[in-house]
Amino acid sequence: MSELLWPHYAAPSDLVAIEEVPLEARGLPASTYDLLARAARLWPDRTALTVLPDAERWRGPLRCTFADLLAGVHRYANVLHRFGVRRGAAVALMAPNCAELIPATLAAQLAGIAAPLNGALAPAHLTELLRRSGARVLVTAGPELAPDVWAKLPELAEALDAVLVLRPTAAVGDPAPLPRIDGVLIAYLADLARAEDASAFTGEPPRPGDLAAFFHTGGTTGIPKLAAHTHESEVANAWMIAANSILDGDAVIFAALPLFHVNALVVTLLAPLFKGQQVVWAGPLGYREPALYGEFWSIVEHYGIAAMSAVPTVYQVLAQCPIGTADISSLRYAMVGASPLPDAVRAAFEARSGVRLVEGYGLTEATCASVRSFPDAPRPAAVGQRMPYQWVKVVHPESGAELPAGRTGLLAIAGPTVFAGYVTGRDAQGRPVLDGLGKLVDGWLDTGDLARLDTDGFVHLAGRAKDLIIRGGHNIDPVVIEDALLAHPHVTGAGAVGRPDPHAGEVPVAYVTLAPEADTTEDELRQWAAERVPERAAAPKSVTVLAALPVTDVGKPYKLALRADATRLVVTEALAGQGAGIEVDAAVEDGSVLVSVTPGAGDLEAISAILDRYALRWTWSPATPGPVAS
Template identity: 85%
Template sequence: MNEDLLWPPYCGPDDLASIEAVPLTARGLPGSTYDLLVRAATRWPDRTALTVLPQAAQWREPAQLTFAGLLERVHRYANLLHRLGVRRGDAVALMAPNCAELIPATLAAQLAGIAAPINGALSPAHLGELLRRSGARVLITAGPELAPELWAKVPELTGALDAVLVLRPTAAQAPPAPLPRLDGVLVGELAESPRDQDTSSFAGEAPTAGDLAAFFHTGGTTGTPKLAAHTHAGEVANAWMIAANSMLGSDSVIFAALPLFHVNALVVTLLAPLFKGQQVVWAGPLGYREPALYGEFWSIVEHYHIAAMSAVPTVYQVLTQCPVTTADISSLRYAMVGASPLPDAVRTAFEAHTKVTLVEGYGLTEATCASARSFPDAPHPGAVGQRMPYQQVKVVHPDSWAELPTGQTGLLAIGGPTVFAGYVTGRDAQGRPVIDGLGKLVDGWLDTGDLARLDADGFLHLAGRAKDLIIRGGHNIDPAVIEDALLAHPHVTGAGAVGRPDLHAGELPVAYVTLAPEADVNEEELRQWAAGRVPERVAAPKSVTILAALPVTDVGKPYKLALRADATRLAVAEALAGHGSDVEVDAAIEGGSVFVSVTPGTGDREAISAVLDQYALRWTWSPETPGPVAS
């Protein structure tokens, strides 16, 4: 493999043209994630690949694996899966918080079949549907020692399973407790699998570039999350685009704390480091959700010489409150932020606190992981970055898909080697996955669902979700203009704008915000602040509500539907205020939309119905209310 071809200079936005002058097919990328691992183990067998912390307080007592050791562990687990009947088109579900054994287990699942990581925080009904849709008959899951709350859900999920392989906590010292029996299902500790499994090679059919590598659910808390299908070629290509960053060399240590059911954890902090033989330090099972991590974080950076990390804005907000004191954090030079808008207040505070520039990025599961990146030495305020090499982006009209000129806002579409194969909708008669774009793929281009514009330098500026547009009397309002106005306030750390139902205008804009600790500002002051800064009067929010935290999906992305539900509830409650003091209004989310439930109390049901029927919304009487359902 020609290393000069593999690693072109990639330090700034001007390098993109020269990189793409060489076709991607000429760069000699490994064909699969397994080939990528074999390459790393062959080149750097004795170099440390994984350093996994049992928890924040035990950061000096990690479990570690070399690249050669990682490959041996992957072979062992993949051969076990093969012995259990897993073949190339079969999914292996993985449901556990991060731990030392989950990492090789994930790679082994991609080697023996298809990895299907699942967020165990989902409801048992959703988990069961994801297992059914993936067709997984083997589940690798956290045991009662590692995550008792997840293990408690396992008995409800065993209907279609042949085997359950259990993971123990990282660096567990005590003997494992006996596992309960599950009727008709083989149950065993993954780490205690038969020692006669071959660790030198894989007994089955190795994957090729075009084979499916993983099924990732897209997050969300309404309906069942979709399963996005990734190919080996797509994951390897995206990992290379990330690893090509010239700021990070083979001696750069990467910090990982996002859960492995998230594409960022797999592609950015597991696959990309394999390209250059970089060590990855993995946080404990709670990741960034472990409060104790923040008190130890700068010591961890100093001890392991952390060079790069990736997190959401709220993580960086908390880190600005953590004293660096005497820790030497000079090794940290690449801090990536994404998933939600980065408030100026958080950027300014973090960079002043650490002297490290926050670098924004953009990506989505359906484009494998990352599609745009920024550069510390080439700031573009307000932009999430330049498209990554060999990926294509365009801004189109949402209806006609006609490409829009530079500077105009429209629907963002992505093309290129990282676009997913489609969603898994089930299995065919032969048991093979059925893949369908479900309207997200148009002539090979991915409909991201995001509104965006491209500036004259080709940098991408996001403008909210297409479905989040607020339509006031036929006038389209981009929620991002309201959110940007509020985020410009020195005390605002997060903002979300949605439409509130209105009888005259259809919708009126309202906003929700979070504030920095000890902020001295009230909701009316924030409303006036935003009204004076939005580009047009119709976009001025009618109200601003302060929250302790903005709602997010199971994978940490902003969840506007929850805000829309609250705004709807308040609007309906206000409209019914004159119909009885005991009228109660609730709003819930079903199938991706909001519906209202009303308890009329002593109020006049006919009069209440007349009010509700004036709104363009779904509503029903509460279950305790006798009578027919309205809609």
């Protein structure tokens, strides 16, 4: 392969030499379509995709070559073009991973803009995301593939002109009949595509600066925002990942994260196209399918999996799964990110597999990956070194002044992967309107993450700025509590949050998960943390053991759920003795915790007086007469 395209990149010391050559001189493809076309030209008959129907049927996958993948993308893109999708138009995609979703996603980027959606979101959120994206065409899972997703279609149909339906991987038999909805064309995408030209796209191909995708940023804190990626940002980030010299063209990549997440798109779809690597895609549930874990090591052996990417909770489970007689020597690169990696999880997985976990860091607003580690150059407590042509700095949260090495502040990123902005609407010509919404300052992206840089430029994360616990005006970094608890030999996960307090505003509490057969108690863990946090104010008031810490659909920590639980518990305790039948519920609404109180036989004024002592949002339950309080 070209030395210009593929510099040596296996150690931190390689970064300087790589950046001596400007990125624009490396000859990267102009778009994700050009990246795919290049792969099909170089390796037409090589297997590109191996898609498992589900974990139990992993021996009977559907395979396609790079030439097949390009042909499928042409057909699907021509269908979209026939429905009026042009360069500035979005195509929504809402389905679990399947063989048809992969080319459909690339086709949406070829014909217009891909707007992947998490089908688990509430219909109201999905409707709003459709409105913001401007998508009038929806590619979605049919009743065979995901009945729960399909059931939401009637509530979304009013915003759509066409619904293109996907079937399960390796589906057999006749498809289920589709309903009729006035004014909306509903048809199976594969049926429509059979008549289309597989040799070329009939529309205008994308250019580097054109928008490629709208990715929503979550959905756990109210209606998520849509972050806009360009073709050049996705290609550049995919190249930075593919430039890893440890993995050559023979490496087989395992993919099990949903395609509505940037990791699945950039790490396990686009990056492998650069070197012609085969990707083995798990079934529609991916890492959320319990049966996968019992078969995982056999899958690694059978397909010769060389690299995988997952969140810490996945590695925690795999560390408990016996390998048996499976030969897993092919696995040599296991990436982990999205949340802090507990030492106990690292130690258990590495002892089980013999494979070193490699940490990384990224976010949707910087396309995907910005920081990586190196298996042969471990840096304890660091998530890694910045990737080539991306720049990082740590700034003061208030003044914005750059901080020296060793000081903790807000992490900022600049470079070719920084997103184009959030989609806030459409202009008079129907084109997307983008706005950084305060996240972009002179080309630098405010990540919202607290971090410090060491003297070698490695990034050490210190939690989310919005997760700070503010006790009587004193800022407490939850990471110091979590680190103290994770140092306990039986703790496999930890999350610290603020609990409302009538005197201090909030005080720290913690939630943990434990290794199997651990014999420690919650009080012992509280004392353990108190003895190890750097200041008395950070000692957690309580430690609660959970079977699992709450996470989002892609495995990121969901601390708002912990805040809601902590709030519910303290309010319930505060209202004890105020009367029979009092019920307290706490839920996340629009990014914050809302407490709902059913007063039962309690006195409304007395309950109100108690609740008003806390800095929290609260209301009477809908069945309770009286004014709404907050």
